[in-house]
Amino acid sequence: MSKVEKDEISGTDTTGHEWDGIKELDTPMPRWWLWTFYATIVWAIGYWIVMPAWPLISDHTRGMLGYSSRANVEQELAAVEESRADVLKALRETELAEVKDNQELYQFALTGGRSHFAVNCSQCHGSGAQGGPGFPNLNDDDWLWGGSVDDIYQTIQYGIRSDHEDTRVGNMPAFLKDEILERDQVSDVTEYVLSLSQEGRDAEAVARGKEVFANECASCHGENAKGGRDFGAPNLADAIWFYGGDKETIYKTIANGRANVMPAWEQRLDDAVIRQISLYVHSLGGGE
Numbered sequence: 001m002s003k004v005e006k007d008e009i010s011g012t013d014t015t016g017h018e019w020d021g022i023k024e025l026d027t028p029m030p031r032w033w034l035w036t037f038y039a040t041i042v043w044a045i046g047y048w049i050v051m052p053a054w055p056l057i058s059d060h061t062r063g064m065l066g067y068s069s070r071a072n073v074e075q076e077l078a079a080v081e082e083s084r085a086d087v088l089k090a091l092r093e094t095e096l097a098e099v100k101d102n103q104e105l106y107q108f109a110l111t112g113g114r115s116h117f118a119v120n121c122s123q124c125h126g127s128g129a130q131g132g133p134g135f136p137n138l139n140d141d142d143w144l145w146g147g148s149v150d151d152i153y154q155t156i157q158y159g160i161r162s163d164h165e166d167t168r169v170g171n172m173p174a175f176l177k178d179e180i181l182e183r184d185q186v187s188d189v190t191e192y193v194l195s196l197s198q199e200g201r202d203a204e205a206v207a208r209g210k211e212v213f214a215n216e217c218a219s220c221h222g223e224n225a226k227g228g229r230d231f232g233a234p235n236l237a238d239a240i241w242f243y244g245g246d247k248e249t250i251y252k253t254i255a256n257g258r259a260n261v262m263p264a265w266e267q268r269l270d271d272a273v274i275r276q277i278s279l280y281v282h283s284l285g286g287g288e
């Protein structure tokens, strides 16, 4: 049964509900609470009008103030860009080898170069530029194409065997696959290559291999196998290996050839960025 009546103790009306003699009071909301509640409604309506709020099918309501967090970010980026414009210009116009003379500019380049390297280069060369099989270590002083900052700049700009017309070129031929050498000759010259950095190789095979090397390999790798930068031919005598220095890998390299690709960056990165990365790579320890 429901019958509204006044509760004697609190003086408040009941809702009229009663369960087993327990009656429910109908206590009104406090004033301050109600007014706050109404104020939030008014605030919300005002907010919808002045700020971007409601999603539409392909857009959203813009609000009278025209606020946009994206525009703010763009403005901030433009401000940063402007504050850097001078230093980037200086970087583009200073000879790479002379940047070091301006410590402020040099430090700016190294910091920028490090982060650009992490984004663009570390997938292939490793986060510490330590490289891996087929991807050269850029920390050491063993260079395929040259380790002066200008050499490095050129490598990064145009790439190696890339699709850029000024790319660095030079291939390691496939001596067995293309039938330039016999299987035995490839074995012999493998022994010879190993003997350059290891003791105790098969002396007879080494002697035969040495002859093959002089005829077939020295033109690129150099008479004493110390490498040839015109072709990016690695030094074979220093026990630092690009693809791997075990017998099987060397045999495979000679038999099937190698031609790894380093992309060109000229069209993808701003010149000032390539310069920063070049200086950074040069600073890693092996710079010449």
Ligand code: HEC
Residues within 6 Å of the ligand: 117, 120, 121, 122, 123, 124, 125, 134, 135, 136, 138, 142, 143, 144, 145, 146, 152, 155, 156, 160, 232, 259, 260, 261, 262, 263, 265, 277, 278, 281
């Ligand atoms: C897709 C993989 C890849 C990416 C990305 C890449 N490289 Fe390379 N890089 C290579 C390969 C492979 C070589 C070796 C090419 C060869 O066989 O001579 C190389 C060679 C180089 C060399 C020459 C090393 C030497 O001994 O002369 C430099 C310098 C270099 N990379 C710097 C960079 C920088 C800086 C970046 C980022 C802007 C970068 N690379 C991005 C694959 C890559």
Ligand code: HEC
Residues within 6 Å of the ligand: 170, 171, 172, 173, 175, 189, 190, 193, 212, 213, 216, 217, 218, 219, 220, 221, 231, 232, 233, 234, 236, 240, 241, 242, 243, 244, 245, 250, 253, 254, 258, 259, 260
């Ligand atoms: C036309 C030039 C050329 C000739 C000739 C040539 N090479 Fe190469 N060689 C290269 C180049 C370039 C590379 C590096 C390939 C790359 O960067 O992908 C290379 C790489 C190698 C490597 C890999 C080294 C490493 O660190 O992993 C070995 C081993 C090698 N050559 C041995 C030989 C032998 C042995 C011969 C002769 C039978 C020979 N090459 C002839 C250009 C040449």
